[in-house]
Amino acid sequence: MKRRLPWWLGGILMALLLLFTFSIFGANRPLGASTYVPYYAGILFGMDPEEYPYLQHVQKAGAWEGVMLLGSLVGGFFTAVFVTKTFRISVLPTGWKTYKNNSVASRLIWSFISGFLLIVGARLAGGCTSGHFLSGMSQTAFSSMIFGGVVLVSLVVTGKFFYNEGESK
Amino acid sequence: MSFSEYISSVVARTSEMFEIVQSQEHGSLVMVFIIGIFFGGIIQYARVDKFEKIAGFAMLKDTIVPKMLFLAIGITSIVLYFEIKMGWASYHVKPLMLSGLIIGGIIFGVAMAIMGKCPGTGPISIAEGRIDVLVGAIGGLFGGYVFTKFYDPFFKPLMGESYGKGTLESVGGDFSSIFVLLFGIVLIVIAIKIPKMELFDEADLEKLDDADRPDTDAAQNREEFKVIK
Numbered sequence: 352m353k354r355r356l357p358w359w360l361g362g363i364l365m366a367l368l369l370l371f372t373f374s375i376f377g378a379n380r381p382l383g384a385s386t387y388v389p390y391y392a393g394i395l396f397g398m399d400p401e402e403y404p405y406l407q408h409v410q411k412a413g414a415w416e417g418v419m420l421l422g423s424l425v426g427g428f429f430t431a432v433f434v435t436k437t438f439r440i441s442v443l444p445t446g447w448k449t450y451k452n453n454s455v456a457s458r459l460i461w462s463f464i465s466g467f468l469l470i471v472g473a474r475l476a477g478g479c480t481s482g483h484f485l486s487g488m489s490q491t492a493f494s495s496m497i498f499g500g501v502v503l504v505s506l507v508v509t510g511k512f513f514y515n516e517g518e519s520k
Numbered sequence: 521m522s523f524s525e526y527i528s529s530v531v532a533r534t535s536e537m538f539e540i541v542q543s544q545e546h547g548s549l550v551m552v553f554i555i556g557i558f559f560g561g562i563i564q565y566a567r568v569d570k571f572e573k574i575a576g577f578a579m580l581k582d583t584i585v586p587k588m589l590f591l592a593i594g595i596t597s598i599v600l601y602f603e604i605k606m607g608w609a610s611y612h613v614k615p616l617m618l619s620g621l622i623i624g625g626i627i628f629g630v631a632m633a634i635m636g637k638c639p640g641t642g643p644i645s646i647a648e649g650r651i652d653v654l655v656g657a658i659g660g661l662f663g664g665y666v667f668t669k670f671y672d673p674f675f676k677p678l679m680g681e682s683y684g685k686g687t688l689e690s691v692g693g694d695f696s697s698i699f700v701l702l703f704g705i706v707l708i709v710i711a712i713k714i715p716k717m718e719l720f721d722e723a724d725l726e727k728l729d730d731a732d733r734p735d736t737d738a739a740q741n742r743e744e745f746k747v748i749k
Contacts, residue, residue, distance in 0.1 A: 422556020
């Protein structure tokens with residue numbers, strides 16, 4: 352049994368999942384994965400939707416994605432344990448060790464900061480890799496193409512300046 | 521609010537989440553959960569939730585993410601067009617709020633390169649045991665808190681005016697089907713033409729037999745790859 356999906360099969364399966372989710376036989380909506388974060392934050396920080404209109408605004412999409420996310424945790428866990436055999440507890444990614452540094456504290460602080468920024472950025476733009484790239488560009492939406500272009504440039508520029516070549520090790 | 525009041529509020533609002541999904545016309549609770557299982561399973565199986573795949577793409581050392589992403593978008597855009605024409609689906613386009621898209625896109629790209637995850641792949645990484653991503657998710661929850669709290673006074677004005685929900689289909693007129701078809705084909709060609717490069721993490725492969733290891737295949741096919749330890 353193959354322990355990895357080749358990129359083309361992964362792409363085809365993801366396309367089928369998107370098409371199913373869009374269709375009236377599935378969920379009749381696009382697939383997204385960043386609206387659930389403010390929705391969960393509202394629950395966990397005990398924020399009252401009466402006081403914060405944004406919570407009312409994202410309520411339906413947030414709840415849908417919140418349940419979808421729970422499914423993806425289950426799907427990811429079982430695939431990691433039984434298929435790809437990649438489940439393990441780890442703190443420092445190998446790539447971080449090779450191309451950044453060996454410090455757990457550095458990784459965790461940057462994780463927290465980048466996690467924070469990731470959600471603020473996604474919510475400002477109104478979507479993320481799933482909602483804009485996958486679902487939005489598939490509808491040939493101009494908003495998603497602009498987001499996609501900006502993210503690609505920003506991602507690669509950051510990659511160039513934030514990491515080092517890792518040859519010194 | 522006391523601790524027990526807090527817990528009961530979280531429980532009540534979580535069960536409200538299930539009720540909202542159940543009462544919407546967007547698939548039953550079980551259906552939405554199963555869509556999630558496949559979403560998590562496909563991403564995990566293709567390993568595109570790995571730090572080395574996303575940060576590796578940012579460093580231009582791994583191209584699996586853009587290849588898979590562009591292929592998925594290319595195929596979906598063509599088939600979805602016909603799906604919608606058949607009346608089996610409809611458009612759900614996000615508004616073009618220029619400054620929100622640009623400022624948000626820049627911040628998102630920076631964060632994605634550093635974290636090596638996006639909001640969809642992050643939780644899947646947590647499910648496979650990545651503690652650093654869990655810390656990132658806590659950061660994300662604070663991000664969601666701050667965004668919600670200051671949405672009206674700060675973030676909403678920052679996002680700017682909406683320039684509508686334009687798509688190639690909506691501006692294409694009589695040629696919309698050709699535009700969409702070309703768009704899809706161009707993306708599929710890009711996905712195939714991007715040179716395949718992979719950055720493998722030894723820790724991710726060490727439980728596999730030699731025959732199952734993707735780097736064994738890559739070496740046989742003389743592809744460009746690197747294994748880091």
